[in-house]
Amino acid sequence: MPQLLLELLSEEIPARMQGAAARDLERLAREGLTAAELPFERMRAFAGPRRLTLVVDGLPAAQGDRVEERKGPRIGAPEAALAGFLRSTGVARGDLVERDGVYFATLRHAGRPTSEIIAEMVESIVRGFPWPKSMVWGVGKLRWVRPLQRILCVFDRHVVPLDIDGIVAADLSDGHRFMGEVRPFRARDFDEYREALAGHFVVLDAEARKARILEAARAVCAARGLELVDDAGLLDEVAGLTEWPNAILGDMDDAFLELPPEVIRTSMRVNQRYFAVRQPITGALAPHFVVVANIEAADGGALIAAGNARVLSARLSDARFFWEQDQKVRLEDRLEKLKGVTFHAKLGTMYERVERIEALAWELASSLGADADRAALAGRLAKADLACGMVGEFPELQGVMGGYYARLEGLGDDVADAVSQHYKPLGPSDTLPGAPIAAAVALADKLDTLIGFFAIGEVPTGSRDPYALRRAALGVIRIILDAQRSIGLKALIAKAFVRNEENYGWSRHAPKARAGMTAAEAASHVAGEITGFLAERLKVMLREQGARHDLVDAVFALGDDDLVRVMRRIEALERFLASEDGANLLAGQKRAGNILAAEAKKGPLPEGAPQALPGAPFEEAALIQALVAAQAKVATELAAEDFAGAMLALAGLRAPVDAFFDKVLVNSDEPGERANRLKLLGGVRALMQQVADFSQVSG
Numbered sequence: 001m002p003q004l005l006l007e008l009l010s011e012e013i014p015a016r017m018q019g020a021a022a023r024d025l026e027r028l029a030r031e032g033l034t035a036a037e038l039p040f041e042r043m044r045a046f047a048g049p050r051r052l053t054l055v056v057d058g059l060p061a062a063q064g065d066r067v068e069e070r071k072g073p074r075i076g077a078p079e080a081a082l083a084g085f086l087r088s089t090g091v092a093r094g095d096l097v098e099r100d101g102v103y104f105a106t107l108r109h110a111g112r113p114t115s116e117i118i119a120e121m122v123e124s125i126v127r128g129f130p131w132p133k134s135m136v137w138g139v140g141k142l143r144w145v146r147p148l149q150r151i152l153c154v155f156d157r158h159v160v161p162l163d164i165d166g167i168v169a170a171d172l173s174d175g176h177r178f179m180g181e182v183r184p185f186r187a188r189d190f191d192e193y194r195e196a197l198a199g200h201f202v203v204l205d206a207e208a209r210k211a212r213i214l215e216a217a218r219a220v221c222a223a224r225g226l227e228l229v230d231d232a233g234l235l236d237e238v239a240g241l242t243e244w245p246n247a248i249l250g251d252m253d254d255a256f257l258e259l260p261p262e263v264i265r266t267s268m269r270v271n272q273r274y275f276a277v278r279q280p281i282t283g284a285l286a287p288h289f290v291v292v293a294n295i296e297a298a299d300g301g302a303l304i305a306a307g308n309a310r311v312l313s314a315r316l317s318d319a320r321f322f323w324e325q326d327q328k329v330r331l332e333d334r335l336e337k338l339k340g341v342t343f344h345a346k347l348g349t350m351y352e353r354v355e356r357i358e359a360l361a362w363e364l365a366s367s368l369g370a371d372a373d374r375a376a377l378a379g380r381l382a383k384a385d386l387a388c389g390m391v392g393e394f395p396e397l398q399g400v401m402g403g404y405y406a407r408l409e410g411l412g413d414d415v416a417d418a419v420s421q422h423y424k425p426l427g428p429s430d431t432l433p434g435a436p437i438a439a440a441v442a443l444a445d446k447l448d449t450l451i452g453f454f455a456i457g458e459v460p461t462g463s464r465d466p467y468a469l470r471r472a473a474l475g476v477i478r479i480i481l482d483a484q485r486s487i488g489l490k491a492l493i494a495k496a497f498v499r500n501e502e503n504y505g506w507s508r509h510a511p512k513a514r515a516g517m518t519a520a521e522a523a524s525h526v527a528g529e530i531t532g533f534l535a536e537r538l539k540v541m542l543r544e545q546g547a548r549h550d551l552v553d554a555v556f557a558l559g560d561d562d563l564v565r566v567m568r569r570i571e572a573l574e575r576f577l578a579s580e581d582g583a584n585l586l587a588g589q590k591r592a593g594n595i596l597a598a599e600a601k602k603g604p605l606p607e608g609a610p611q612a613l614p615g616a617p618f619e620e621a622a623l624i625q626a627l628v629a630a631q632a633k634v635a636t637e638l639a640a641e642d643f644a645g646a647m648l649a650l651a652g653l654r655a656p657v658d659a660f661f662d663k664v665l666v667n668s669d670e671p672g673e674r675a676n677r678l679k680l681l682g683g684v685r686a687l688m689q690q691v692a693d694f695s696q697v698s699g
Contacts, residue, residue: 001041002156004056004118005190007173008126011146012049015240017132018206021145022047024130025054032121038063038114046204049243050177053204055190061156063111072096072103115155119162119169122153126164140165150174150184157188175200176244179295201244201296209239216247217290221277224249226286229276234269241273242294248301249277250309254287256316259323260404261285266394267315272308322389331384331405338387346456353448354383356500360444363495367487368443370436371414378418378441381406385419399423414438425475428541432482443479446472450533451496454526457511459533473537480563489561493530494523531561538563548574550698557693565641572643573692581651588657589694592681595666599678610680613673619656619663620677626656627683634687646691653684 006029013021026045033040033056041058072085075098082103086093091105098104127142134143142148142165153160153169162169172184173193179201187193194204203209213235214228221228226249238245256264261276261284268274268289275290291308293301338351347353361379365372385391385402403420407413418438422445425432433442449472453459460469480487498519514522535556539549547570555569576582599605612621630649637645666681668674688694 001058002061002114003189004054004059004155005152005187005193006054006122007150007152007193008052008144008148009050009150009152009173010144010148013047013052013145013240015049015237017145018047018049018240019236021052021129021131022206025052025125028125028129029054029056029121032117032124033059036063036117036121037066038117047206047240048202048204048209049241051173053193057190059114059155062113063117065111066109068107068109070105070107072105075101075103115158115160118153118155119160122151122160122162122169123164126151142167152187152193154188173197175202176295179244203244206239209242209245210235213238213242213245213247213292216245217275217292220247220249220290221288224288225280226277226288227280228290229265229278229285231269231275234273234275238273238292242292244294244296246293246296246301248291248293248297248305248308250274250289250291250305250312252287252289252309252312252316256313256320257285257287259316259319260400262397262400263319263323263390263394264316266396267319268312270394270396271315272312274308274312318393319390322393326388326390326401326405327408329388330409331381331402331411334384334387335380338383341386344452344456346458347452350383350386353452354380356448356452356496357382357441357444359499360448360492360496361440363492364440364443364487365437368436368440368483368485370440374412374414375418375437375440377411378415378422378437379444381411381415382419382422382441382445418442425478427471428474432478436483439479439483443476446475446479447493447496450476450530451493451500451526454530454533455497455500455510455522459529469533470537473534474541477534477538477541477563481567484564486562486564489531489534489563490524490527493527494520497523497526532556534563538566542570548698550696551577551692554692554694554696557696558689568641569643569692572647573697575644576647576651577697579651581654582647585650585654585657585688586694586697588654588661589685589688591661592657592685593695596678596681596685605682606675606679607682608679610676610683613676616673616676617664619659620680623653623656623660623684624680626653627680627687631683631687634690638690643691650688650691653687657684 022045025047026043029045030043038059040056043054043056046053070089072089073081082093085103085105086096089105089107091107096103096105126144126148129144131143131145134145135147136143137147148164148167150173151162151164151167151169152171152173153162154171159171160169171186171188173187173196174184175181175197181200185196185200187196197204203212217228264285265276268276272289272291275292277286277288277290278284279286289308289312291304293304297304335351335354338354339349341350342348343350343353358376358379362372362376364370365375381402382399383402385405386398388401388405390401391398399422400420403416406419407416414435414437417435418433418441421433421438422441424430424438424442433439449467450469453467453469458467465471510517510522514525517525535552539552542552543549551570551573552566554573555566558569560566560569577586596605610624610627612624630653633649633652634646637643637649660680664677666674666677668677
């Protein structure tokens with residue numbers, strides 16, 4: 001069946017935009033073809049430094065004929081309404097069909113040639129393409145990421161008639177900008193196109209470019225007995241910068257290896273897009289780099305390597321200057337500069353943030369098994385490197401450089417590690433801070449972020465999260481769960497809020513929801529908001545791990561803010577509900593809940609403990625006895641935080657509850673019996689809710 005081939009050739013497309021652009025092109029084309037009721041077999045999109053390409057296989061030559069039934073006015077409606085319906089449909093009155101008291105018109109639409117629909121679709125895509133940033137050029141009004149130069153658009157080997165602001169579609173494209181023949185080549189289907197591109201030194205597929213880069217880079221390293229330092233992010237970027245990538249090994253001065261390896265790699269990566277190289281046995285960086293050129297050099301890349309080595313030498317010389325100068329000033333002495341650095345207009349300076357982190361780290365230390373004074377020192381110095389020259393040049397190294405300088409000052413490995421690791425984890429796959437002091441500072445940093453922005457009402461909404469609060473919350477959860485330490489978050493957050501409300505005037509920027517609250521009331525409100533936010537993040541994390549998020553709701557409904565204890569409750573609840581006793585008791589609890597809810601609508605439920613009434617059924621007395629025994633056992637197990645034991649105690653209610661519902665009528669005609677049985681069901685529900693809010697559990 002016919003094939004559509006579309007290429008949009010432009011000036012260089014930023015590498016960071018290419019992946020999303022290919023996905024958007026495919027999505028928009030899919031939506032357009034679906035709306036036109038044009039089926040297809042396969043669709044593929046490609047993106048590169050200069051071109052977006054779409055190929056759609058298995059399209060029909062023309063749109064199928066369509067029949068549409070349109071509903072009109074009711075029979076007996078005013079004549080004007082009927083006349084308007086006839087005009088809009090173009091149907092004669094005698095062709096209308098009456099059904100269920102309503103007129104219907106049948107419209108028949110002849111299918112249009114697919115090429116006409118493609119022309120309209122492509123123009124719509126080009127004019128409305130969702131580039132993050134776009135531009136106009138010349139005297140035209142067309143917007144594209146960079147000036148659009150050519151449109152190749154062929155369907156069934158024929159050019160699709162199309163003209164967008166003077167750019168007329170053809171079956172022509174250009175190859176590599178510098179290599180091969182500069183004149184355009186002709187292509188009328190995808191096989192011709194891909195083969196011609198390769199012949200004109202262009203690798204179309206980004207994955208193929210990445211594979212080519214990796215293979216060549218590893219080969220040039222292996223030839224010198226070295227190893228490439230893999231960098232997936234850099235690989236993606238370089239593949240977006242080159243159409244015909246070629247890896248070249250360059251050399252640098254051994255003396256630069258005295259710099260921290262993070263400095264060398266960052267300078268290579270950020271400034272020059274070079275891959276680092278290491279010694280295979282020791283893993284230490286080697287005095288070499290891999291540059292990916294966009295051409296095949298006649299001299300094998302020697303001139304390119306030499307030129308890039310000179311550029312890298314200049315960059316690393318600057319880095320060495322910063323490294324040497326930074327060591328002349330103690331981290332403590334750099335803090336004064338942070339008084340002039342604004343963290344956020346409503347949250348004070350970076351120095352004030354340092355003081356908050358220091359206080360939080362000191363408070364958190366004992367809960368995490370860390371020395372409080374050492375944690376406070378690390379918290380105080382964690383942001384000091386923001387005022388150093390190296391971080392000014394390479395912001396990516398904040399924290400890392402502070403760790404190096406702390407170690408050189410003799411502050412100890414524990415403080416140095418805490419300073420260098422306090423931003424961790426930076427994402428769901430990042431490692432966690434290792435030692436207790438590092439965990440305390442990292443936790444303090446993230447909690448201060450959450451408390452501050454929740455205090456001024458800057459909370460995430462929908463997909464908008466400009467201050468990365470979701471990431472901070474996930475970091476808090478992961479650090480606490482990894483440490484397996486109990487921390488009362490609500491009290492800690494409320495205390496920090498009140499302290500900083502007084503010191504920094506957050507009340508001046510409070511959202512309307514807290515208007516008129518006292519500091520204590522506002523602190524409680526913010527603490528509740530943040531713990532609720534953490535609960536939502538924990539649900540997301542557990543759902544991604546395949547766990548049931550309704551169990552998180554059931555446990556968080558108890559108001560417990562100790563994440564370690566919450567997780568233990570969730571794990572115990574999950575095991576309990578997986579058992580036959582747990583599943584059946586859940587069903588019984590829901591039945592009891594439904595009865596109590598129905599009775600509550602009639603009036604207040606009876607209160608107090610149920611009694612073993614004379615003449616009561618055996619099953620009623622047995623459940624009362626089982627409830628009393630379970631209450632004592634559950635209280636003991638919960639006091640010991642043995643949640644599995646508490647669940648086991650609840651399991652003992654399963655058989656008595658089943659028998660009670662099977663043999664006893666709750667809504668007895670005798671008021672005393674009815675009240676006693678409602679008290680009994682209320683007691684069962686109340687006991688189970690000490691362990692979890694089972695009403696939140698689905699099933």
